[in-house]
Amino acid sequence: MTRLLDLGIDRIQNIIMDMAKLSEKSVTTAIESYEKGASTKKVIFEWSEQLRVLQDEVGDLAIELIARYQPVATDLRFIRSCMEIAYGFSRFGRYAYDIVDVLETMGSIANCDKSAVLEMSCTVREMIHTSVQALQSKDKNAAEKLYQMDDTVDALYRKYLREAITPYEKTDKRSFDPRCYISALLILRYLERISDHACYIGDSVHYIVTGTSSPRR
Amino acid sequence: MTHEAIDSGIENIGVRPPTADLQHRYKVSIRNLNAWFGMKQALKNISLDIKKNAATAIIGPSGCGKTTLIRCLNRMHEMTPGATAKGSVILDNIDIYDKKVDPVVIKRRIGMVFQKPNPFPTMSIYDNVAAGLKLNGIKDKRLIGDVVRESLEGAALWEEVKNELSKPGLSLSGGQQQRLCIARALAMHPEVILMDEPTSALDPIASSKIEELIHSLKKDLTIITVTHNMQQAARVSDLTAFMYLGELVEYGTTKQIFENPQKDLTERYISGKFG
Numbered sequence: 001m002t003r004l005l006d007l008g009i010d011r012i013q014n015i016i017m018d019m020a021k022l023s024e025k026s027v028t029t030a031i032e033s034y035e036k037g038a039s040t041k042k043v044i045f046e047w048s049e050q051l052r053v054l055q056d057e058v059g060d061l062a063i064e065l066i067a068r069y070q071p072v073a074t075d076l077r078f079i080r081s082c083m084e085i086a087y088g089f090s091r092f093g094r095y096a097y098d099i100v101d102v103l104e105t106m107g108s109i110a111n112c113d114k115s116a117v118l119e120m121s122c123t124v125r126e127m128i129h130t131s132v133q134a135l136q137s138k139d140k141n142a143a144e145k146l147y148q149m150d151d152t153v154d155a156l157y158r159k160y161l162r163e164a165i166t167p168y169e170k171t172d173k174r175s176f177d178p179r180c181y182i183s184a185l186l187i188l189r190y191l192e193r194i195s196d197h198a199c200y201i202g203d204s205v206h207y208i209v210t211g212t213s214s215p216r217r
Numbered sequence: 218m219t220h221e222a223i224d225s226g227i228e229n230i231g232v233r234p235p236t237a238d239l240q241h242r243y244k245v246s247i248r249n250l251n252a253w254f255g256m257k258q259a260l261k262n263i264s265l266d267i268k269k270n271a272a273t274a275i276i277g278p279s280g281c282g283k284t285t286l287i288r289c290l291n292r293m294h295e296m297t298p299g300a301t302a303k304g305s306v307i308l309d310n311i312d313i314y315d316k317k318v319d320p321v322v323i324k325r326r327i328g329m330v331f332q333k334p335n336p337f338p339t340m341s342i343y344d345n346v347a348a349g350l351k352l353n354g355i356k357d358k359r360l361i362g363d364v365v366r367e368s369l370e371g372a373a374l375w376e377e378v379k380n381e382l383s384k385p386g387l388s389l390s391g392g393q394q395q396r397l398c399i400a401r402a403l404a405m406h407p408e409v410i411l412m413d414e415p416t417s418a419l420d421p422i423a424s425s426k427i428e429e430l431i432h433s434l435k436k437d438l439t440i441i442t443v444t445h446n447m448q449q450a451a452r453v454s455d456l457t458a459f460m461y462l463g464e465l466v467e468y469g470t471t472k473q474i475f476e477n478p479q480k481d482l483t484e485r486y487i488s489g490k491f492g
Contacts, residue, residue, distance in 0.1 A: 211477025
């Protein structure tokens with residue numbers, strides 16, 4: 001027999017999976033825009049708005065399920081975590097928009113060295129994918145893997161920061177194109193934040209499955 | 218002053234007054250408790266520590282032994298023809314099943330409130346509360362009056378009945394009758410109160426008053442309540458025990474039981490997946 005609560009839980013799960021797909025697509029598209037110089041600001045803004053609306057929907061539904069059915073145990077943990085996970089996916093969308101906004105603000109950056117951003121984006125995209133997969137398969141061990149990847153992202157971010165300062169001190173200021181450094185630094189920062197939110201999603205999955213906080217938190 | 222006098226009176230009639238032992242963390246410790254109705258075993262090797270000044274809820278599906286368990290805690294179980302119990306129930310440092318222990322004394326120290334309010338039908342509100350004291354030989358009218366008022370206040374009923382104490386107990390509403398029964402139990406200065414589905418016959422408003430009462434009473438008493446209503450258990454109790462088929466499946470803080478039960482059976486029961 002299906003519990004009435006299960007109908008709501010199925011609905012919330014479907015919204016979360018829609019958000020997962022949309023947020024992953026938003027970040028991937030934003031990175032591709034950086035790489036290829038395509039203009040995607042309008043479409044990513046729309047996706048980001050959709051993600052925000054879906055996040056509100058998850059919050060409203062979660063409150064309704066708690067008020068009407070008083071969920072407990074795994075059900076309660078799942079509903080609570082869905083609110084946090086929805087926020088994470090919504091942030092992915094917002095950072096994707098921030099990335100394409102930087103591209104538009106900076107103008108042409110076709111001749112900039114993009115290797116640092118592209119290197120970090122590979123890891124971050126893998127992290128988004130891992131967090132979504134962890135959610136689908138209720139993999140409590142994904143949090144640990146995500147934190148290891150987050151360490152890599154943090155290290156890349158710090159390395160680029162140091163590199164960004166070094167040429168400014170040593171080279172002739174007239175040959176220095178600030179657009180390259182500023183755009184790369186901002187985008188790296190957004191990617192670093194996406195990486196953090198992917199970890200939090202892993203933490204939420206760990207909490208849903210075990211009832212305890214992720215060991216890294 | 219009133220409390221001292223009552224305690225002194227109760228001591229004279231055989232009830233042990235509070236001692237330093239009450240500082241112990243657990244008020245009641247159940248060890249390897251088994252109970253039968255004839256040949257049918259209702260409780261199987263229950264071991265459980267009941268925390269002092271806390272509300273403990275016992276939950277589980279019908280027939281799991283919840284009521285039998287609490288009836289064993291004040292030796293009411295053995296009053297049913299053919300019913301037997303074996304094991305230990307330690308109240309402070311005394312095994313209530315020790316041969317030297319008088320079951321009547323235990324019933325005074327461990328009061329009970331039943332599912333259906335059961336005020337003495339021929340008695341007034343006042344006499345319902347005073348009955349236990351009078352039966353135990355206390356004659357001082359002023360002292361009895363003080364205890365009646367104190368007990369009715371403790372049961373959050375005084376303000377509603379203070380001007381009609383001579384009216385029959387049965388003239389009260391169902392919720393008021395249940396609080397009258399709680400006042401009757403409080404008049405004996407029990408250390409533990411057992412409540413068997415205390416709100417199942419009451420409307421939501423009356424139920425919420427009893428729940429608030431449980432919360433306030435645990436400052437001075439240890440409360441053990443049996444309930445089918447899991448939301449009520451979650452609201453009023455500090456600890457929750459889940460029973461199934463006469464066995465204790467899981468026992469923990471109410472937060473842990475309702476947020477992160479360790480046993481699959483507990484999870485399935487509290488989530489409404491069976492039972």
